Amino acid sequence: MKKTPKSLTARMMINKVLVIAAAGSSSRMGLGKKKEYLPLKKGTVLSESVRAFIEASDFSEVIVSIPKNGEKEAKAALLADTEIKSLLKNTTLTFAEGGATRQESVFKALCKIKNKNSIVLIHDGARPFVSKKIIQDVISKTQEFGAAVPAIQPVDTQKEIAPDRTISRHLVRKNLGAVQTPQGFLLEPLIECHKAAFQKKLEFTDDTEVWDAFPNFTGGKKVHIVEGSEKNKKITFIQDISKETKMVRIGIGTDLHRLVEGRKFILGGVEIPSEKGELGHSDGDVLLHAISDSLLGASGMGDIGSYFPSENPKWKNADSAELLKKIWADIKSAGWTLGNLDCVVETEKPKLLPWREKIISSIAKILETASEKIFVKAKTNEKQDAVGEGNAIKAYCVCLLEKTE
Numbered sequence: 167m168k169k170t171p172k173s174l175t176a177r178m179m180i181n182k183v184l185v186i187a188a189a190g191s192s193s194r195m196g197l198g199k200k201k202e203y204l205p206l207k208k209g210t211v212l213s214e215s216v217r218a219f220i221e222a223s224d225f226s227e228v229i230v231s232i233p234k235n236g237e238k239e240a241k242a243a244l245l246a247d248t249e250i251k252s253l254l255k256n257t258t259l260t261f262a263e264g265g266a267t268r269q270e271s272v273f274k275a276l277c278k279i280k281n282k283n284s285i286v287l288i289h290d291g292a293r294p295f296v297s298k299k300i301i302q303d304v305i306s307k308t309q310e311f312g313a314a315v316p317a318i319q320p321v322d323t324q325k326e327i328a329p330d331r332t333i334s335r336h337l338v339r340k341n342l343g344a345v346q347t348p349q350g351f352l353l354e355p356l357i358e359c360h361k362a363a364f365q366k367k368l369e370f371t372d373d374t375e376v377w378d379a380f381p382n383f384t385g386g387k388k389v390h391i392v393e394g395s396e397k398n399k400k401i402t403f404i405q406d407i408s409k410e411t412k413m414v415r416i417g418i419g420t421d422l423h424r425l426v427e428g429r430k431f432i433l434g435g436v437e438i439p440s441e442k443g444e445l446g447h448s449d450g451d452v453l454l455h456a457i458s459d460s461l462l463g464a465s466g467m468g469d470i471g472s473y474f475p476s477e478n479p480k481w482k483n484a485d486s487a488e489l490l491k492k493i494w495a496d497i498k499s500a501g502w503t504l505g506n507l508d509c510v511v512e513t514e515k516p517k518l519l520p521w522r523e524k525i526i527s528s529i530a531k532i533l534e535t536a537s538e539k540i541f542v543k544a545k546t547n548e549k550q551d552a553v554g555e556g557n558a559i560k561a562y563c564v565c566l567l568e569k570t571e
Contacts, residue, residue, distance in 0.1 A: 180309055181284040182225050183353065188212060188240065188291030189231040189264025189271040200233075201401050202243060202291040207568075208503065209247025211401060214294035216244060219287070219348075220253045222301040227258045229278050230291070231271040237261045248536050269370055273360040282354050285309060288373055289348040292401040301348060303392040308350030312387035313377055315350070316394030317343030346394045349373050358383040413569045414505070417464025421455040422560040424552070433511065433518070434525035434542065435487040435532060440516045444559060447476040451486035453511055453542070456561040457529065458486075458493050460507070464567040465497045487532050494533050497567070504535050505566030509542045512553050512560040518544035 188202045202212040209217075212230070219225060232240040240261055244250055262278045264271030272288055279286065285308045289296065300316050307314035324342055326335035351373065359380040363370065370376045374389045399406060425431075429443030432451045444450025458470045474481045474489055481489075507529070511518060518525070522542055530537040547554035 181281045182223060182305065183227045183229070183279050183281070183284045183286045184216075184219050184225045184348075185272060185275045185279075185286055185288045186212070186215060186228065186230045186291045187268060187272055187275075187288060187347075189233050189236075190268070200239075200243075203239065204401075205246070206294060207247075208249065209245075210243045211294050212240070212243045212291050213245070213247035213250050215289060215291050215296070217247060217250065217253065218294065218296050218298070219289070219301055220250075220257065222298040223305055225257055226281060226284070227260065227279060228254065229260045229262050229275045231264045231275045232261050234263050236263075248538075267369065269360075269363070269373075269376065272373060273357075273364060276353070276357050276360060279353060282357070284353045285350055286353045286356065287348040287350045290400050293347055293398060294401070296346075296348065296398045297395060300346075300392065300395060300398060304348050304350040307390045307392050308352070311390040312355070312384065313349075313351045313374070313389040314392055315374055315389055316346045316348070316398065317391050318346070318394040318396060320344055343391060344394075345372065345374065346398050346400075351377060352384075352387075355383045355385070355387075415464040415466075415567045415569075417460040417462070417565045417567065419456040419459030419461070419463060419563045419565075420561065421452045421459065422553075422558055423450045423452045424558050425556065431516065432486070433521070435528040436521060436525050438516055438518075438521055442556070448474070448481055448484040448489065449486050452559050452561040453509060453525070453563070454486040454490050454529075454532075456563040457507060457509065457565070458490050460563040460565040461497055461567070462493060464565050465500060465502050467493075467497060467500070487528070490532050501569045502567045503569070504533060504539055505568050506539045507533075507541070507563060507565050509540075509561060509563045511542065511544050512547050512562075513544065514546050514549070514554060514556040518542075 204211050206214050216228060230240055260278055262275040265274055276286065287304060304314045304316060320339055320342055324337040324339055325333045326337060328334035349372065356377060359376045362380050363376050368379065370379065377384055377389060423444035423446050425442040426445045427442055429445055429450065431438050431440035431443040432449050434453045435451065444452055455470055462468050462470065473493060525542055526537050526540050529540050549555065552558035553560055
């Protein structure tokens with residue numbers, strides 16, 4: 167068996183901590199409310215900023231820098247996204263009161279970190295559109311070089327302006343970069359740099375300047391640049407949120423299976439006692455099949471038959487819950503989130519009402535979402551056709567998917 171190189175193993179195992187800088191007043195927004203607490207997507211600007219990191223990698227700690235006496239409001243903004251609590255179940259969440267400047271606020275947050283043998287990613291709480299790729303690139307290059315930040319090349323030609331408002335120097339655009347966050351660093355040397363800056367009463371605009379100012383603590387390691395994105399913008403004015411456009415798509419799915427003796431009756435991933443069960447190439451879960459087709463249709467990614475062809479023996483008696491997990495993983499990777507599912511099951515028996523909550527919970531678990539986004543209704547077919555005679559079962563599903571552009 168091929169062994170993983172020790173250097174690579176060390177990089178894979180290193181502890182990661184996230185610091186969210188959100189202690190500012192947001193005065194330029196002109197709303198009398200912090201921009202990090204404004205509603206966005208599933209929750210707020212703050213919750214979306216945190217969510218991006220938790221979904222991109224494993225962080226042992228998340229420390230949110232907040233205004234003095236602002237923990238209650240910050241916590242409410244973060245938990246406005248009902249899924250955040252479960253996303254953070256293996257992560258220690260701490261709120262740290264900020265200081266008079268961003269630099270001081272970050273320093274106070276860094277001092278709260280428990281495991282000093284870590285890399286730390288420092289991110290603006292008002293920069294919620296950061297991509298998974300940027301986060302993972304910063305982590306990778308920080309592990310490799312000691313410090314890394316994303317940057318984008320300016321579009322306009324850059325000039326240095328003198329105090330008398332004349333051009334003092336013509337800058338080479340290809341050598342310039344507009345630096346973004348997250349900014350990643352080895353934690354211990356960064357703390358020493360911050361301590362030195364505090365003791366010398368030196369003020370810097372960001373943590374890369376703090377890092378570069380004290381090469382005796384950093385071993386002279388330079389900050390490595392990774393590719394940023396125009397979309398990874400910091401919200402400064404209300405227009406920065408309103409410019410975001412949301413794509414909404416609706417999908418419909420339906421499926422029907424014969425009911426026969428000697429087969430298990432499985433619905434929504436739940437086995438229900440019954441004289442008959444669904445006959446199908448897989449386990450015959452008619453509800454999960456309808457859900458799968460509705461999601462694939464809304465996302466424009468095909469249908470369940472093209473994903474898992476019935477002529478392929480690999481899928482014989484397959485667990486439909488596992489098939490739906492695969493489908494949903496691909497849909498999420500394409501940037502879609504679930505708005506809601508509304509399902510109808512037509513069957514004469516068994517009666518589904520006693521099982522409805524368990525079925526809803528099962529579907530929510532498969533799709534890694536809140537139960538409130540899913541509803542399942544049951545109807546009989548008034549003794550008409552194969553469904554009404556108890557020889558078949560049919561399911562319908564309508565879904566709403568959302569994607570922010």
